[in-house]
Amino acid sequence: MPKPRKETMEENRMKLIAAARKAFAEKGYSAASMDDLTAEAGLTRGALYHNFGDKRGLLAAVVEQIDSEMAARAQAIGTREGDEWQAILAEGAAYIEMALDAEVQRIVLLDGPAVLGDPSKWPSQNSCLQVTKRSVERLIAQGIIKQLDAEAAARLLSGAALNAALWVAASENPPNVLPKAVEAFRSLADGLLSKPS
Amino acid sequence: MPKPRKETMEENRMKLIAAARKAFAEKGYSAASMDDLTAEAGLTRGALYHNFGDKRGLLAAVVEQIDSEMAARAQAIGTREGDEWQAILAEGAAYIEMALDAEVQRIVLLDGPAVLGDPSKWPSQNSCLQVTKRSVERLIAQGIIKQLDAEAAARLLSGAALNAALWVAASENPPNVLPKAVEAFRSLADGLLSKPS
DNA sequence: CATTTGATATACGACGCGTATGTAATACTC
DNA sequence: GAGTATTACATACGCGTCGTATATCAAATG
Structure with missing residues (x-):
């Protein structure tokens, strides 16, 4: 009773992605060795190149996984x-907190853009951005926020949130500055309202 | 009459930084070869390692130069x-436009953070951030914007602006979306005002 | 059961970084 | 001003890594 092939392949893909997540988060993309990484998963580079094409492909797969987890x-x-308005504020705060995780920071915020280019061109289309863009679109339709370009507004909001997180994480005492970042974010976001509170 | 030593050394430093700016901007940090780069400057890796310690050191020097130019x-x-309020809005718009330059984008926004870590920990202390932080502090003192943490607000503003630029640059038709980004940025910034207009 | 497909492993070549050592010219010291 | 020390830069080497080309071996297929 041999195991079906599709199954083991999917298992291997997951094992490689998991190992890559760990390696990329701990050592950074460029310092992570594919030999070490694949050995950690009990495989070799052969499997890696077959499944992901090259090192960038592996990073893309890892980024997509993390990104979709964040979006969800x-x-x-x-x-x-x-x-809906409270919802988008809560989403923003959630992004800031999620981006405090070293894995998210290192992989999605730092190495991701540097290696794969701007998130708007990622294969995964960046689920996070999609989610906030939808929220913004709904709020515009409801007349709650100004008639801005939805994509621009979403991009700025997410950029502000993620940069806030980088700042918090790099600070001396993250738990101490996190509320300041969230407060500033909420203030900023108020600027989008058509009737400022 | 031999040339003074300090002088030629400074010349060589500048030649290396100039060559690095070009190479990093064109090929990206990791793909740029130090052999090629130094040859372009009429030198070898010996000079590079003596002056900058390692490849990261060179990138740090390049980033500092570009950053200070941007801040000025x-x-x-x-x-x-x-x-003062119009001033900070104009600064933000200026950042967006400056970040459309490929050199700025590739080196300062993408490779810089990935290789050197968060801008708040850069040796140059990130002059851009310093400038907007000062502006924010003055505006807070004048009661024009809310009593937020100045560093947080500055960081969010700059993050929004620079992310906007990345988005614009990655878009199909940059000249077309640039005004949308600037408009969205100005709206967002309004959220900082203590008395919304 | 024979054959083919394809997923993974192995072997190879090339390149790039960092370091250790060499060299030559300038800057000190008496 | 001659001898020495300093140091800016060049050269040479070793190590590790990536990507590809080839080999292997199990599963799918007829």
């Missing part, structure tokens, strides 16, 4: 809120 | 404006 989490947090 | 330009643009 942000959306879940957003939909818990009563109104 | 932004400040010049800011002081042309009548009141």
Whole structure:
């Protein structure tokens, strides 16, 4: 009773991605060795090149996984809120907190853009951005925020949030400055409102 | 009459930095070869390692140069404006436009953070951030914007601006989306005002 | 059961970084 | 001003890594 082939291949893909997540987060993309990384997963570079093409392909797969996890989490947090405006604020705060995780920071915020280019061109299309863009579009339709380009507004919001997170994480005492960052973010976001509160 | 030593050394430093700017901008940091780069400057890796320690050191020097150029330009643009609030808006727009330059983008926005870490920990202390932080502090003192943490607000503003630029640059038709980004940035910034206009 | 497909392993070549050592010219010291 | 020390830069080497080309071996297929 041999194991079906598709199955083991998918297992291997997951093992490689998992090992890559760890290696990329700990050593950074460029310092992570593919030999070490694949050995950690009990495989060799052969499997890696067959599945992902090259090192960049592997990074793209890892980024996509993390990005979609973040988007799902942000959306879940957003939909818990009563109104749509509170939802987008909560999403933003959630991004800031998620980006405090070293894995997210190193892989998605630092190495990702440097190696893969701007998030708007990623294969995964950057789920996080998609989510906030949808939120912005709904808020514009409802007349709650100004008639801006939805993509621009989403991009600025997310950029502000993620940069805030980088700043918090690099600070001496992250738990201490995190609330300041969130407060500043919420203030900034208020600027999008058509009727400022 | 031999040339003074300090002088030729400074010349060589500048030649290396200039060559590095070009190479890093064109090929990206990791793909830029130090052998090629130094040859372009009429030197060898010996000079490079003596002057900058390692490849990262060279990147740090390049980043510092570009960053200070950007800060000077932004400040010049800011002081042309009548009141302080208009000044900071103009600075933000200036950052967006400056970040459309491939050199700035590739070196300062992408490779810089990935290789050197968060800008707040750069040796140059990131002159751009310093400039906007000062502006924010003055505006807070004047009661024009809310009583937020100046560093947080500066960081968010700059993050929004620079992310906007990345988005614009990656778009199909940059000249077309640039005004949208600037408009969105100005709206966002309004959120910092203590008395929204 | 024979054959083919394809997923993974192995072997190879090339390149780039960092360091250790060499060299020559300038800057000190008496 | 001659001898020495300093040091800016060049050269040579070793190590590690990536990407590809080839080999192997198990599973799918007829």
